[in-house]
Amino acid sequence: MKYISTRNQEKEYDFREVFIKGLADDGGLFVPKFIPKLSEKELIKLSNLSYKDLAKEIIYIFCEGTISKEKLSTIVEKSYSTFSKKNVVEIASIGENKLLELFYGPTYSFKDIAMQFIGQLYDYYLKDINKKINIVVATSGDTGSAAIDAIKGKEKMNIFVLHPLDRVSLVQRKLMTTVKDKNVFNIAINGNFDDCQNLVKSLFGDHKFSNSINMSAVNSINWARIVAQSVYYFFTYFKINKRINFSVPTGNFGDVYAGYISKKMGLPIGKLIVATNQNDILHRAISSGNYEAREVKETISPSMDIQAASNFERLIYDIEDQNSEKTKNIMISIINNNKYEINEQSLQRIRENFSSESMNEDETIEIIKKAFANHKIILDPHTAVGFGVIEKLKIKNDCVIIATAHPCKFPEVIHKAIGKNVKLPNDSKDIMKEKENFSVIENDIDKVKSYIAASLAS
Numbered sequence: 495m496k497y498i499s500t501r502n503q504e505k506e507y508d509f510r511e512v513f514i515k516g517l518a519d520d521g522g523l524f525v526p527k528f529i530p531k532l533s534e535k536e537l538i539k540l541s542n543l544s545y546k547d548l549a550k551e552i553i554y555i556f557c558e559g560t561i562s563k564e565k566l567s568t569i570v571e572k573s574y575s576t577f578s579k580k581n582v583v584e585i586a587s588i589g590e591n592k593l594l595e596l597f598y599g600p601t602y603s604f605k606d607i608a609m610q611f612i613g614q615l616y617d618y619y620l621k622d623i624n625k626k627i628n629i630v631v632a633t634s635g636d637t638g639s640a641a642i643d644a645i646k647g648k649e650k651m652n653i654f655v656l657h658p659l660d661r662v663s664l665v666q667r668k669l670m671t672t673v674k675d676k677n678v679f680n681i682a683i684n685g686n687f688d689d690c691q692n693l694v695k696s697l698f699g700d701h702k703f704s705n706s707i708n709m710s711a712v713n714s715i716n717w718a719r720i721v722a723q724s725v726y727y728f729f730t731y732f733k734i735n736k737r738i739n740f741s742v743p744t745g746n747f748g749d750v751y752a753g754y755i756s757k758k759m760g761l762p763i764g765k766l767i768v769a770t771n772q773n774d775i776l777h778r779a780i781s782s783g784n785y786e787a788r789e790v791k792e793t794i795s796p797s798m799d800i801q802a803a804s805n806f807e808r809l810i811y812d813i814e815d816q817n818s819e820k821t822k823n824i825m826i827s828i829i830n831n832n833k834y835e836i837n838e839q840s841l842q843r844i845r846e847n848f849s850s851e852s853m854n855e856d857e858t859i860e861i862i863k864k865a866f867a868n869h870k871i872i873l874d875p876h877t878a879v880g881f882g883v884i885e886k887l888k889i890k891n892d893c894v895i896i897a898t899a900h901p902c903k904f905p906e907v908i909h910k911a912i913g914k915n916v917k918l919p920n921d922s923k924d925i926m927k928e929k930e931n932f933s934v935i936e937n938d939i940d941k942v943k944s945y946i947a948a949s950l951a952s
């Protein structure tokens with residue numbers, strides 16, 4: 495498969511380059527030149543596979559030519575050996591609807607599904623490289639711990655994680671800052687997630703710096719993550735075996751975009767529901783056509799406290815006739831005016847596939863209460879947003895809510911909502927007592943650069 499940048503479709507890349515680079519040099523995101531549509535026959539062939547075997551088939555479509563099927567199989571097996579469920583994910587019932595639980599990996603959020611795979615992919619693609627790779631990643635809470643778990647202890651790699659100071663949950667932070675491996679560096683930025691994400695983007699934009707330290711990105715802009723995430727849409731559809739809607743708690747638009755890719759590949763998905771918290775830029779964009787960033791608000795679902803949804807550029811590219819020139823101009827105007835008015839035709843194209851709704855803080859707490867009272871299920875606050883919006887949209891059944899995190903990551907919120915103490919699973923109990931290691935740095939690109947340079951020199 496050939497890839498291009500959303501801002502320049504002239505130049506082609508292969509999967510390996512797309513994976514290692516993360517972001518194109520022109521600032522665009524990598525997308526496939528063509529997305530293959532699977533026939534009904536091909537879908538049927540995939541429909542009885544175990545999660546891991548399905549992952550091998552789906553992922554291979556995207557990386558063929560850069561890796562053998564056998565090697566990919568080994569990588570997939572290794573990636574998912576760290577999960578506590580044989581089939582990686584679980585599908586539970588919640589009333590008339592289903593809950594797709596994606597939190598059985600080592601750091602209890604769906605981010606592990608892509609990140610464990612990415613960690614193994616680096617080992618493979620870097621096996622002949624002698625230079626060290628430096629991962630620099632911004633996190634709103636869950637990406638950081640998932641990336642650290644996937645990359646800790648690797649000889650040829652360091653990882654620098656930028657999280658917004660005091661704006662991630664305590665458990666989220668401890669899962670990152672108690673990891674002792676020498677190649678792990680935690681930075682708390684005095685700012686919000688968008689600040690962290692902008693710092694990382696600026697670091698990549700500074701080619702002299704980023705090339706000098708061999709920087710690589712594992713943020714949700716990395717195409718390999720999207721590919722790994724599309725697998726569970728296929729798996730769920732095959733298990734339920736009828737046309738379904740997915741409600742997806744959304745921040746950076748990575749997860750729900752993976753659903754969109756699956757639909758484009760021929761999976762009979764109805765609507766992809768973009769569920770947001772009070773940081774509702776995507777809900778406003780889809781419902782009114784106005785994509786305009788506002789101040790980021792701190793919420794009880796911190797992993798979605800985002801106003802600059804990076805992956806949305808991939809959707810823009812697609813709905814704007816897959817024209818990179820148009821996309822580039824729109825992105826420039828978003829940067830300059832902080833705003834994008836989606837035209838009627840494009841909006842219609844979006845709404846054929848997506849609907850959206852948002853939940854405020856009180857509504858989210860109410861939903862956690864209700865889910866527990868009516869279904870005896872404890873939802874984490876992100877999943878609660880996904881569950882709450884289907885009621886608001888009056889979708890009665892045939893909906894799969896993506897459960898993006900385990901409630902144990904947000905014990906304070908759960909206690910507030912239902913008065914219960916959710917505990918960490920046994921293998922992570924000790925992190926609450928262990929010593930933490932992180933540096934606090936101002937929201938200043940030069941300070942971050944100096945910190946990284948000094949860490950690499952010592």
Ligand SMILES: *Cc1c(COP(=O)(O)O)cnc(C)c1O
Pocket residue numbers: 603604605635636637714743744745746747748749750797798876877898899
């Ligand atoms: C990252 C995250 C999200 C948002 O996913 P995106 O791919 O950024 O849209 C939702 N819930 C949880 C728990 C997350 O960690």
